Each structure stands twice: as C-alpha cells, then as structure tokens.
Amino acid sequence: MEDKFIDPTLMGVIIGSFLSLIGNVLTQHFSIKKEERQWERQRTSSREEREEREEREEREEREEREENNKETETEYLRELYHKCVLSLSVYMTNSQQNEKKENSNNIEEIREIHHWLSLLLLRHPHKKLSQLIDIFLHSPDEYDAENLRKYVLELVEHEDILDSPGRIKESLSSDRKNNANCRTINFKISDSYRREQMVLGIELPQSHYYPYKFESLKEGHRERLLKIYYQNMRRIPDNAQLSLPMHRTGAKLIQYDGKAWEADVNPSSSNVEEVLDLWCKAFDESLKIAEESLTKNT
Numbered sequence: 100m101e102d103k104f105i106d107p108t109l110m111g112v113i114i115g116s117f118l119s120l121i122g123n124v125l126t127q128h129f130s131i132k133k134e135e136r137q138w139e140r141q142r143t144s145s146r147e148e149r150e151e152r153e154e155r156e157e158r159e160e161r162e163e164r165e166e167n168n169k170e171t172e173t174e175y176l177r178e179l180y181h182k183c184v185l186s187l188s189v190y191m192t193n194s195q196q197n198e199k200k201e202n203s204n205n206i207e208e209i210r211e212i213h214h215w216l217s218l219l220l221l222r223h224p225h226k227k228l229s230q231l232i233d234i235f236l237h238s239p240d241e242y243d244a245e246n247l248r249k250y251v252l253e254l255v256e257h258e259d260i261l262d263s264p265g266r267i268k269e270s271l272s273s274d275r276k277n278n279a280n281c282r283t284i285n286f287k288i289s290d291s292y293r294r295e296q297m298v299l300g301i302e303l304p305q306s307h308y309y310p311y312k313f314e315s316l317k318e319g320h321r322e323r324l325l326k327i328y329y330q331n332m333r334r335i336p337d338n339a340q341l342s343l344p345m346h347r348t349g350a351k352l353i354q355y356d357g358k359a360w361e362a363d364v365n366p367s368s369s370n371v372e373e374v375l376d377l378w379c380k381a382f383d384e385s386l387k388i389a390e391e392s393l394t395k396n397t
Contacts (some may be wrong), residue, residue: 179222180255182215187248191241208241216247217298223254226331234356242287242306242359246340284371286341288376289361296365308338309371320375323382327355340377343385346392353389 130264157183190208216232231250235243293303316324324335325340345357360378 176222176258179215179218180251180258183212183219183251184248186212186215187244187251191244191248209236212247215278216251219251219254228254230331230356238358240287240359245306245370248284249338282313282335282337282339283310284341284375286340287359287361288366289363292361292363301365303365305364309366309374311371317361317372318373319379323379341374343382344389344391345385345394348392348396349395350393353386353393357389358383 111341114284139386175397188206193205193208213232213236216228220228220232228250231243231247235247283305288303290305296303313321321335324339326344328335328339340356341360341362342356343360344353344355346353347357359383362374362377365376366372366374
C-alpha cells in the first residue's frame with residue numbers, strides 16, 4: 100500500500116497560519132492589557148487630579164473666608180474706634196460751647212459715649228479703661244473725656260489687626276518720638292477761676308499740661324503721684340493727671356484718683372513746680388477728709 104504524505108507546502112501553510120493566529124491572539128492580548136494599564140493610569144491620574152483640584156478649591160474657599168472674616172473684623176474695629184473717638188470729640192466740643200447749659204442732647208451724647216466705650220471694653224477689658232469710663236460717667240466733663248480719648252488713641256496704636264490706622268497711628272508715633280524724653284503733668288483749671296479771668300480780659304483753657312523731667316520733681320511730688328498710680332501701674336505714667344483722693348459712702352478704701360483737681364492758676368504765669376506745690380496742699384487736705392470719712396464708716 101502506497102504511503103500518503105501531506106504535501107509539505109500545505110503543511111507549511113497550516114503551520115504558518117497557526118503561528119500567525121497565535122501571534123495575533125498574543126498581540127491582541129498584550130494590546131488589551133496595555134490599554135487596561137493605560138486606562139487604569141488615566142483613571143488614577145484623573146482621581147488624583149480631581150482630589151487635588153477639590154483640595155485646592157477647598158483651601159482657596161477657606162482662605163477667602165478667613166480673609167473676609169479678617170476684613171470684616173478690621174472694618175468693625177475701625178468703625179468702633181472711630182465712633183469712640185468721634186463721640187468723645189463731639190462731647191468735648193459741645194462742652195466748650197455750652198459749659199453751663201444742660202439739655203437732653205448732653206445726656207444723649209453721654210449715652211452714646213457709654214455705648215461705644217462699653218463695646219470697646221469687651222475687646223479690651225483693661226482696668227485702666229474701666230476706671231476712666233467710671234470716672235467720666237460719675238461726673239462727665241471735658242477733662243475726663245479728653246483722658247478717655249487719649250487712652251482710646253493709645254489702644255489704636257497697639258491694635259495689631261489695624262495694619263493701617265492712618266494718620267492717627269502716624270500722629271501718635273510722631274508725638275512719641277518727639278517727646279521720647281518728656282513727661283507731662285495734666286490738670287484742670289476751675290470754671291470759677293476761668294470766669295474771673297475772663298472778666299479781666301484773660302481767656303484760659305479748661306485744662307493745661309506742663310512738660311517735666313522725672314528727676315526734677317520734688318520727693319513730695321513724686322510721693323503723692325505714686326499714691327495715685329503705683330498700685331495699678333507700678334510707676335508714674337508719662338502723662339500724669341492731677342487728681343484728689345476721696346472716700347465714697349459705703350466704700351472700704353480711699354480712692355486716690357477720686358476726682359480731678361481744679362486749679363486756680365494761670366498756666367502762662369506759673370510753672371510746673373508751683374502748680375505741683377498747690378496740688379500737694381490740696382491733695383493733703385482732701386486725703387485728711389477722706390480718711391475721716393473712712394473712719395466714720397468703719
């Protein structure tokens with residue numbers, strides 16, 4: 100029987116076709132795997148980009164809210180300080196023009212001052228500010244209003260959030276630089292004495308101050324000033340106000356800055372030493388009365 104063999108050419112075609120098929124299958128498999136890896140990378144990249152974008156947007160929104168809150172707080176503080184200074188300035192101006200006139204407008208001015216200063220006290224619960232407010236409300240006058248106004252302006256200078264308080268801060272900085280080595284004694288001139296001098300053709304201010312050097316004061320002057328200021332400030336302030344001690348009914352202590360001292364002097368014809376001598380005499384007399392009142396109430 101004659102053996103039958105497959106034609107070599109046909110065998111070559113079959114093997115070639117099979118190998119080609121295997122090659123196509125493998126090529127398609129690796130192509131699919133490559134596309135899957137590319138798609139996975141794209142998906143991962145898209146997710147990371149989306150998360151990064153969302154994180155960036157959230158950060159920007161948070162920064163924007165913080166900036167808006169800061170701007171809102173800054174504007175609020177500027178308005179608060181402005182209202183405090185303005186209300187005190189208006190009161191001082193009206194006091195000069197209507198010294199003997201009492202009306203409802205004056206009461207409204209005091210109420211407005213109290214309103215704005217109370218809000219300021221919530222932000223700065225300083226004992227000094229509270230004392231100045233109490234002194235002013237107990238007996239409102241231009242002298243005490245001026246002391247409050249000065250203190251408010253000092254707070255403006257040290258308010259960090261007010262990065263540009265403008266001319267107020269520049270003015271305070273300039274004053275401090277020009278008077279770096281200078282202190283002042285401030286006092287009020289009595290209305291009765293001012294009236295007497297007006298009759299004589301001499302017009303005096305409601306208050307006055309003298310510059311002085313700390314070491315030039317007499318020991319007696321420093322001793323009495325320290326009775327007023329040492330307990331709270333542990334020093335004599337650069338701008339010292341001359342006041343008199345007094346005892347309020349029911350109080351257990353003498354208030355050494357109880358009321359403003361009103362001098363019967365012409366500042367242009369006196370000097371700081373003469374004024375302090377007069378004040379020391381009035382201080383000792385008021386202290387004696389205060390001590391007697393305290394003794395009676397204990």
